[in-house]
């Protein structure tokens with residue numbers, strides 16, 4: 118055995134290592150392995166090592182190694198699926214189209230529950246049991262449909278008692294009027310309800326009352342009229358709000374007329390009294406100077422005056438009537454003017470046969486007017502009388518009386534319509550959906566009964582939850598996720614319109630930055646919240662949730678107006694008239710950035726590019742700083758502090774009131790202020806013969822501050 122040169126290379130351990138790694142060498146530079154887990158084939162013991170547990174990373178690395186994948190390269194290979202921000206609570210245009218097509222396909226599955234057939238032999242409990250079974254079947258069917266086809270259904274009425282009310286209303290009514298909101302009639306219309314009405318009795322009839330038609334322009338009404346005529350649907354446009362307004366005006370008119378009539382009567386009475394007096398005087402004069410005609414001459418002007426006064430009064434009376442006449446003609450002329458101008462064009466084109474085309478045009482206007490006109494209450498009443506079929510049923514105690522059922526979603530305006538028909542407020546109206554709870558029977562005339570059914574949500578398809586919020590089906594105040602619904606509002610109304618209505622400027626991302634030109638829900642909400650000063654408590658960030666509630670309520674109440682078009686029509690074009698900017702009042706633009714208003718002035722004055730950021734106190738930063746640190750503005754931008762400190766900072770309350778325990782009282786229990794106390798000490802010292810600086814120093818708390826860190830002997834405990 119050769120003698121080892123060094124001690125290090127000797128020993129059993131060294132021999133084992135040598136035996137194991139025989140023939141293997143250290144990797145040289147540039148001979149790096151692909152992965153840290155990568156092993157050379159090496160000794161068989163390494164390959165056969167049992168692996169029962171692996172962490173995620175180990176598993177990933179070993180898999181990558183097994184697959185021979187160069188995963189580092191994969192990491193950099195990022196695929197951009199969409200460079201646009203997409204709200205997960207909204208549908209893309211393609212997806213929406215697809216969903217709407219699916220809705221069309223499954224429309225016939227949207228049924229209303231049927232009341233099971235019953236006759237004289239059916240007992241009450243039996244009928245109730247049958248009703249429950251059939252109702253449960255119906256609910257199961259809809260649930261299965263929604264689940265199987267992944268369709269979103271409206272939160273339809275699930276309380277059997279409400280449906281029982283509807284069944285009764287349908288059974289009683291000869292004409293069932295379905296009231297829908299003009300802004301989206303098809304969403305609120307249940308076709309199956311119409312089928313059910315005729316199933317109960319083929320003699321019963323249906324009518325679609327498109328309420329809130331004041332939201333629609335003549336052109337929009339015309340488009341809907343074409344659609345409904347094509348589909349063979351009986352319909353009429355109505356506006357309970359306009360009807361109410363008209364009724365109120367008429368009432369005010371009547372009151373004024375009565376007042377004027379009273380005044381006139383008084384005036385006439387006074388006039389006749391004075392006439393009698395004059396006549397008496399004349400007679401006396403005549404007696405005194407016989408043959409003198411002067412009396413008659415003096416009488417004439419008085420009579421003339423009297424007659425002119427009464428003439429004035431009469432003309433005034435007529436004058437009070439005028440506005441109403443004007444109102445009506447204004448309404449009509451507004452509607453007709455467009456059509457007339459269109460007709461004029463037609464006339465010019467058809468010059469040879471002018472008389473014929475002229476009459477044709479007038480006929481056309483009349484026909485159109487009939488189709489698109491918003492009926493007033495009287496006209497609606499007449500239409501109801503015309504549409505209600507006469508169903509003879511001798512067993513019915515109300516036989517011979519027209520019975521009309523009013524059904525519809527909550528908040529579509531059933532109560533308002535009934536009130537308009539009644540001409541007074543008999544049914545309470547509210548902006549909160551679901552006010553009417555039980556069906557009411559109202560005797561409109563001795564020959565007509567109205568049955569007001571509680572508002573109920575029929576099963577209908579919706580594209581998103583946001584869509585349902587916008588249609589007023591989901592309550593706004595209980596909303597947690599609001600970006601979907603506000604996103605829809607921002608999509609449906611042009612940005613310029615939103616800006617004009619609210620007097621705000623909505624900053625949107627440019628197209629290069631992935632923006633679409635349309636504001637996202639967040640952009641809209643932030644602009645609104647900042648402009649209105651809605652901030653989150655404690656943080657000072659814009660309160661988007663509060664802003665959303667305001668915006669959505671404005672949308673549901675029609676301040677932000679969007680009307681869904683009939684199928685096949687383009688929404689933007691359909692709403693073009695509503696979106697004309699000159700319709701909106703010019704409003705002062707509210708600040709929609711939290712940069713103080715003076716900051717922009719500063720920027721302009723110093724001609725600094727607002728976004729330049731040199732870090733040396735120029736540009737936006739400097740502007741904000743200069744405004745923020747201005748003493749008079751400080752309190753406005755300081756973080757909000759509540760409690761005593763806030764009062765102290767803002768100087769709202771004196772310290773003595775904030776910290777009453779620091780107050781001092783004199784011997785009589787009266788209040789002694791710190792100033793008075795200081796003065797008292799100084800006076801006392803002076804009395805003791807100590808004066809000047811020392812008195813000031815001892816009396817002044819500030820001069821004691823220097824010793825505050827030195828432990829003072831209290832005096833107690835001395836010996």
Ligand SMILES: Nc1nc2c(ncn2[C@@H]2O[C@H](COP(=O)(O)OP(=O)(O)OP(=O)(O)O)[C@@H](O)[C@H]2O)c(=O)[nH]1
Pocket residue numbers: 328329330331332355356357358359525526527528529530531532533534545546547548549550551552553571572573675
């Ligand atoms: N612009 C407009 N608003 C209307 C019209 N009719 C009703 N409204 C408003 O719509 C809201 C609901 O009206 P209601 O008459 O209470 O509705 P409803 O269908 O009886 O509601 P429920 O009692 O919940 O079933 C109220 O804020 C009304 O002012 C209309 O013709 N035009």
